[in-house]
Amino acid sequence: MSEGVRTSLSDAAGIAEAAPLLALERLPDGGFAEAAATIDGDAESLLLYREGERVRAWLNICPHAGRRLDWAPGQFLKSRDGLLVCAAHGASFELDGGVCVAGPCRGEALRAVAVSVRDGAVWLD
Numbered sequence: 162m163s164e165g166v167r168t169s170l171s172d173a174a175g176i177a178e179a180a181p182l183l184a185l186e187r188l189p190d191g192g193f194a195e196a197a198a199t200i201d202g203d204a205e206s207l208l209l210y211r212e213g214e215r216v217r218a219w220l221n222i223c224p225h226a227g228r229r230l231d232w233a234p235g236q237f238l239k240s241r242d243g244l245l246v247c248a249a250h251g252a253s254f255e256l257d258g259g260v261c262v263a264g265p266c267r268g269e270a271l272r273a274v275a276v277s278v279r280d281g282a283v284w285l286d
């Protein structure tokens with residue numbers, strides 16, 4: 162036993178969770194980005210959307226058929242009228258609550274993930 166060693170697996174996990182999802186400067190106003198996160202012990206892809214200084218996040222999973230929303234990693238479609246469009250079959254989501262307003266899963270919603278902006282970065286809450 163070494164009394165001088167203070168790290169442990171749980172400490173290492175704590176350090177990993179203390180990292181931000183993304184620097185805010187990498188997320189343009191009105192734009193999207195993808196970030197990886199561990200949620201409830203599972204590795205997940207998140208969709209981040211920035212509106213001014215506010216950032217919203219959802220799981221990168223479409224409620225229609227469970228596919229990713231992006232057409233390539235981190236590449237999301239936005240319609241002219243400001244909707245997120247799933248690359249698989251075209252479901253369109255409003256970007257306030259993540260509700261599908263047109264397409265095959267109309268009325269269903271993306272699963273929101275709580276995030277906040279501080280110190281110039283986006284963090285899981």
Ligand code: FES
Pocket residue numbers: 223224225226227228247248249250251252264265
């Ligand atoms: S999986 Fe998104 S519209 Fe079908």
